[in-house]
């Protein structure tokens with residue numbers, strides 16, 4: 001009772017304000033600071049205020065004259081924006097200057113310099129002594145910190161030398177029959193499904209499933225059982241969902257990164273097994289039928305000079321890095337390929353004409369590299385489709401030391417620098433009528449598109465340029481070519497069709513609603 005009275009001692013009405021309605025409100029005394037509490041409170045407030053001022057000052061000191069918000073939102077910066085990125089938001093940022101600044105989750109590596117011009121984007125990509133890829137923040141936990149993709153310098157160059165042998169023409173000629181067979185199976189299934197329900201359906205899931213199946217069989221052949229391929233395919237979405245520019249920093253159960261790590265663990269189990277089985281198959285004299293076997297065989301080639309021993313885990317990590325780098329980008333490229341062709345039937349008609357001519361009307365004949373060599377219009381379309389809607393619009397890099405990117409601006413060490421590709425790929429000087437899809441611009445060797453190859457940044461540039469670019473273009477071309485002769489497809493255009501959603505890569509906002517029907521043989 002005594003303590004109760006002490007706590008409510010301030011409830012004694014004040015004589016100075018007898019008529020105030022507030023006078024009757026009883027305030028517990030613990031809300032009224034004693035002198036030592038007051039000192040503590042004011043000191044804390046002063047420290048917080050000083051930190052906030054420091055944060056703003058550091059931000060403005062680093063930002064210097066570059067475009068970007070004058071003040072940064074305390075602590076989190078533009079974290080909320082980065083959770084739901086929009087193309088419009090990015091474009092506003094890119095168009096604000098060749099270099100511009102944004103800050104996200106301040107006080108971590110959160111000072112970000114965005115480069116939108118071709119000159120600065122390429123400078124970042126080609127300055128390995130100043131900047132290296134840092135992928136998105138979650139990538140290290142998902143891919144494993146010792147994954148080869150995090151290597152830099154000489155050791156990275158050496159690793160890539162081996163990996164380049166997995167994408168030679170000889171290697172691609174092994175993969176193409178697998179790609180052709182899987183594509184036909186999936187297209188037939190799409191037709192069967194459409195026969196049961198003819199309403200237009202989003203191809204987001206079906207195209208992703210086709211890509212995953214193709215990748216797994218090209219990379220691992222039959223060394224992964226159906227059950228393993230299904231598990232990786234089904235869990236892979238958890239990995240895509242964790243690829244945000246900024247994630248919740250701790251991989252606590254229930255977070256996207258946690259789920260992605262579980263998905264990676266499941267995938268690793270199967271991929272390590274596939275690596276082990278490939279070694280056995282080649283040791284027993286098998287000719288390579290997939291990428292892993294091609295790799296093992298290459299290591300034994302008499303002329304091969306590089307490192308000869310790769311553990312099952314290292315090989316699994318490489319294959320996983322390929323899945324990681326390709327699944328979303330390939331799906332984006334393929335889905336926009338289907339959408340662009342449906343929306344521009346005159347281009348689809350030219351692709352079909354080339355297909356029938358080069359295949360001699362035999363549409364059951366599997367595609368080969370030699371046949372594809374004779375299909376320049378198809379290749380030009382694939383290149384142009386990805387120019388108009390680049391699957392990857394930017395790649396985060398991190399400065400390893402102060403980076404004097406222009407004579408009057410040095411990016412501070414440990415900042416994120418993000419080369420963006422969109423403006424290079426839509427530069428009206430290089431690509432007249434830049435928003436229109438015109439495959440012909442790639443068919444004229446003197447066109448400004450062909451004479452300015454430095455602008456075509458769809459696959460990046462410099463030491464980390466996409467290792468799978470030939471394979472990627474080949475696969476998208478093969479799927480669209482085969483679909484064009486086996487099927488007809490109609491696009492249900494919605495108000496969202498031309499809007500973009502960013503799920504690691506770019507996709508039509510409505511998921512691209514298509515209706516497939518069988519196409520009669522010629």
Ligand code: HEM
Nearest residue numbers: 322325326329330333392459460461464465466467468472
């Ligand atoms: C349309 C499909 C694809 C697109 C648009 C694409 C785009 C890119 C881009 C922009 C980069 C970063 C380059 C840089 O930092 O300069 C990259 C890197 C990479 N890509 Fe691709 N990619 C695609 C498909 C593939 C495929 C199919 C594979 C493997 C089979 C692959 C494997 C990789 C790897 C391993 C890297 C990192 C290379 C390194 O750090 O040395 N990509 N890709």
